[in-house]
Amino acid sequence: MEVSDRKQSKGKLIASGIIPFVFLIVLVIYIFGPGSDVLDLGVPLPEITMEKIDFVDSEIQVTVRNTGPIPVVIAMADINDRIQPAAVEPDGFLERYETALVRIPFAWNEAEPYRIGLTIEDGTRFEKEVEAAAPALQPTLELVGFFALIGTYVGIIPVMIGLLWLPFIRRISKQKYHFFLALTAGLLLFLGIDSIEEALDVSEENLAGSFNGVLLVTTVIVLSFLGLYYTGEKLVKRAVASTASSRLSKPVAIALMISIGIGLHNFGEGLAIGAAVGLGSIAFSTFLIVGFALHNTTEGIAIAGPMSRGKGAMTGKSMILKLAALGLIAGSPAIFGAWIGGFVYSPFTSVIFLAVGAGAIFQVIITILRWIREEGDKNLSSGSVVSGFAAGMLIMYLTSILV
Amino acid sequence: MNKPRSKIIITSLTVIIAMSALYVAFPETINAQLEGNIFATHSGGVITTSGVVIDPVYTTTTDPEYTEATVEFDPMQYLREFNYGVVSTLPDGKILREFTIIAEDDQIMEVSPGIFFNVWTFNGTVPGPTIRATEGDIVRINFINNGAKSHTMHFHGIHPAEMDGVFEIVGGGGGQFTYEFEAGPVGVHPYHCHVMPLEEHIVRGLYGVFIVDPKEGRPAADEMVMVLNGLDMDFDGENNFYAANTIPFYYQNNPIQINTDELVRIYVVNMVEFDPINNLHLHGNLYYYYPTGTDLVPSFYTDMITLSQTERGIMEFQYEFPGKYLFHAHKVEFSEKGWVGIFQVNDNPQDKKSTEKVDYGS
Numbered sequence: 039m040e041v042s043d044r045k046q047s048k049g050k051l052i053a054s055g056i057i058p059f060v061f062l063i064v065l066v067i068y069i070f071g072p073g074s075d076v077l078d079l080g081v082p083l084p085e086i087t088m089e090k091i092d093f094v095d096s097e098i099q100v101t102v103r104n105t106g107p108i109p110v111v112i113a114m115a116d117i118n119d120r121i122q123p124a125a126v127e128p129d130g131f132l133e134r135y136e137t138a139l140v141r142i143p144f145a146w147n148e149a150e151p152y153r154i155g156l157t158i159e160d161g162t163r164f165e166k167e168v169e170a171a172a173p174a175l176q177p178t179l180e181l182v183g184f185f186a187l188i189g190t191y192v193g194i195i196p197v198m199i200g201l202l203w204l205p206f207i208r209r210i211s212k213q214k215y216h217f218f219l220a221l222t223a224g225l226l227l228f229l230g231i232d233s234i235e236e237a238l239d240v241s242e243e244n245l246a247g248s249f250n251g252v253l254l255v256t257t258v259i260v261l262s263f264l265g266l267y268y269t270g271e272k273l274v275k276r277a278v279a280s281t282a283s284s285r286l287s288k289p290v291a292i293a294l295m296i297s298i299g300i301g302l303h304n305f306g307e308g309l310a311i312g313a314a315v316g317l318g319s320i321a322f323s324t325f326l327i328v329g330f331a332l333h334n335t336t337e338g339i340a341i342a343g344p345m346s347r348g349k350g351a352m353t354g355k356s357m358i359l360k361l362a363a364l365g366l367i368a369g370s371p372a373i374f375g376a377w378i379g380g381f382v383y384s385p386f387t388s389v390i391f392l393a394v395g396a397g398a399i400f401q402v403i404i405t406i407l408r409w410i411r412e413e414g415d416k417n418l419s420s421g422s423v424v425s426g427f428a429a430g431m432l433i434m435y436l437t438s439i440l441v
Numbered sequence: 442m443n444k445p446r447s448k449i450i451i452t453s454l455t456v457i458i459a460m461s462a463l464y465v466a467f468p469e470t471i472n473a474q475l476e477g478n479i480f481a482t483h484s485g486g487v488i489t490t491s492g493v494v495i496d497p498v499y500t501t502t503t504d505p506e507y508t509e510a511t512v513e514f515d516p517m518q519y520l521r522e523f524n525y526g527v528v529s530t531l532p533d534g535k536i537l538r539e540f541t542i543i544a545e546d547d548q549i550m551e552v553s554p555g556i557f558f559n560v561w562t563f564n565g566t567v568p569g570p571t572i573r574a575t576e577g578d579i580v581r582i583n584f585i586n587n588g589a590k591s592h593t594m595h596f597h598g599i600h601p602a603e604m605d606g607v608f609e610i611v612g613g614g615g616g617q618f619t620y621e622f623e624a625g626p627v628g629v630h631p632y633h634c635h636v637m638p639l640e641e642h643i644v645r646g647l648y649g650v651f652i653v654d655p656k657e658g659r660p661a662a663d664e665m666v667m668v669l670n671g672l673d674m675d676f677d678g679e680n681n682f683y684a685a686n687t688i689p690f691y692y693q694n695n696p697i698q699i700n701t702d703e704l705v706r707i708y709v710v711n712m713v714e715f716d717p718i719n720n721l722h723l724h725g726n727l728y729y730y731y732p733t734g735t736d737l738v739p740s741f742y743t744d745m746i747t748l749s750q751t752e753r754g755i756m757e758f759q760y761e762f763p764g765k766y767l768f769h770a771h772k773v774e775f776s777e778k779g780w781v782g783i784f785q786v787n788d789n790p791q792d793k794k795s796t797e798k799v800d801y802g803s
């Protein structure tokens with residue numbers, strides 16, 4: 039009796055969960071089907087977005103996506119508002135969100151501005167301006183090495199340098215230590231906001247309105263933050279549960295989470311650098327590289343922070359190996375980011391990874407603040423913390439003006 | 442418990458999301474390559490593509506894939522088509538030429554391959570039919586407006602005020618009006634709708650050519666009509682296409698065949714709106730130009746004339762050497778947007794001169 043009762047109530051539970059869905063589905067079917075005439079007010083306007091423009095040998099290639107509410111046919115291409123014969127691969131008919139590659143043979147000149155136009159079947163012309171034509175990068179071994187070098191300069195070396203502060207941090211007083219941790223949190227907060235701004239810029243310039251750029255960025259930031267936060271908590275708990283036996287002590291677990299977060303962020307930075315090189319602004323990217331290198335030294339400090347308070351076992355060879363591993367986790371994604379940004383740049387991936395990086399940074403900030411709080415007698419309002427945080431933000435703002 | 446199962450579900454979900462994210466991010470790398478299609482660029486390069494060529498090479502047969510077009514227009518036919526009307530003699534001995542012109546404003550024209558535009562038409566085409574009469578003939582036009590909007594026919598020329606097609610608005614849905622006047626003066630004139638907003642009623646296509654021949658006639662020639670026009674596809678007050686006879690690049694892709702040592706006479710009418718001027722440059726030759734065609738003695742011998750709105754005239758020339766000769770707007774923006782064509786000059790079959798030694802005189 040009891041079992042069947044429970045079964046019955048379980049069935050009721052499932053039914054009560056499903057019924058609203060059924061109504062929702064009926065509503066959607068009705069609106070698309072018989073009810074569509076009633077709601078069919080207004081004229082749906084076609085929209086296409088030129089997501090990527092590549093300048094290759096005597097040819098301009100446009101990756102175009104149908105970002106409007108109705109299918110379109112790409113019918114004509116022009117350069118600087120002058121009609122050109124062209125090819126569209128695989129074909130010009132684009133369903134919603136479908137993409138095609140338009141190849142326009144054109145003897146373009148390097149560093150000159152071009153306006154690329156595409157006309158669809160109803161005569162509507164869409165245009166995108168390129169400020170300075172630059173040849174698309176080909177993934178040669180030389181360039182792969184070049185990007186790896188940049189990634190190393192920007193990611194690995196500065197983080198390693200930052201880690202060298204470990205002995206110093208280990209010796210300073212608790213107040214000063216908290217000052218440094220708060221300083222790092224301040225620096226990172228600035229970087230996180232910076233990433234958001236860049237993600238929004240890229241989506242504004244290159245993604246169609248239908249992607250809801252701002253909401254896309256927000257959603258990805260929150261998901262990235264929650265994912266890392268959840269994983270981090272689990273990792274730290276496990277580390278605490280098996281302190282004695284495990285190689286993973288709590289400070290190492292926290293440092294690892296910070297490294298992963300920073301690594302994700304550096305992936306986004308690598309992407310930005312690769313894209314800058316790909317778009318031909320090499321001079322600009324030299325500045326960018328110096329700026330990133332300076333910023334990223336502070337990331338090393340963030341990792342060194344928790345590691346400096348490890349137990350006695352954390353000395354000598356194993357300590358150095360662990361630090362090196364953490365440095366690589368945090369720094370090397372910059373290399374992969376540079377490769378992707380340079381060779382297969384797509385604004386959509388850029389927006390996603392910049393947002394993932396921002397979410398990761400916020401997770402790192404929370405982790406650091408909690409570490410300070412645990413360390414510092416459950417207090418976040420001490421003079422050293424507040425001044426450290428403020429100093430971090432100020433330093434970043436001032437260096438951002440210089441760079 | 443069922444933890445492993447939920448792990449599998451989560452893992453496979455993650456994989457699916459990741460795969461679809463990759464597809465959104467790098468779709469072109471996933472599309473398979475098809476076999477090659479070849480096309481030539483304007484500068485002579487040859488490109489092979491796995492996809493579809495989009496080149497404004499107009500064909501009069503509509504692409505079966507897109508059947509929206511309701512207008513059938515053959516620029517080559519229009520070029521040499523003159524309508525003399527239904528001819529009868531009036532009691533006073535004058536010639537009466539009767540025409541029926543129907544206006545519509547719901548026609549869809551494939552103005553360039555794959556590009557469709559709602560044109561407003563006289564007798565179903567842009568430009569409307571070329572109306573031709575001799576000076577002193579009575580022209581009677583039974584005008585029927587089958588459009589949704591009001592339209593009229595306003596002729597340039599000499600006629601009574603009530604035949605001017607300005608204040609006598611003809612309503613849509615079958616409204617009628619009969620225009621009747623004596624053809625004159627001699628020359629080439631435009632006709633067009635004159636309902637406000639005027640610019641819209643003209644650029645949508647409600648115009649055509651009215652030729653008045655002198656009583657004594659003009660020397661025999663290979664005669665053609667060229668209406669220089671433009672199309673504003675996106676209604677931003679700028680033309681997206683320019684052409685001689687509506688279809689961009691048509692006479693470039695389908696050269697006009699003419700003969701050496703044969704007089705060619707072109708009735709040119711500039712109907713381009715928005716841009717203050719248009720012009721016509723002929724390659725490898727010069728032409729005698731009769732502004733408005735009102736005089737039988739040419740005013741210029743030139744290879745370049747400049748035309749303002751509805752400015753028109755008659756060009757006469759003949760080619761000595763066979764071959765391909767371009768003619769186009771020397772405002773080259775217009776020619777790069779379609780106003781360009783080619784005369785293919787062939788050896789005249791009735792001409793012995795082309796095989797004999799040329800006598801340049803003394």
Ligand SMILES: [Cu+2]
Binds near residue numbers: 592593635642647
């Ligand atoms: Cu009208």
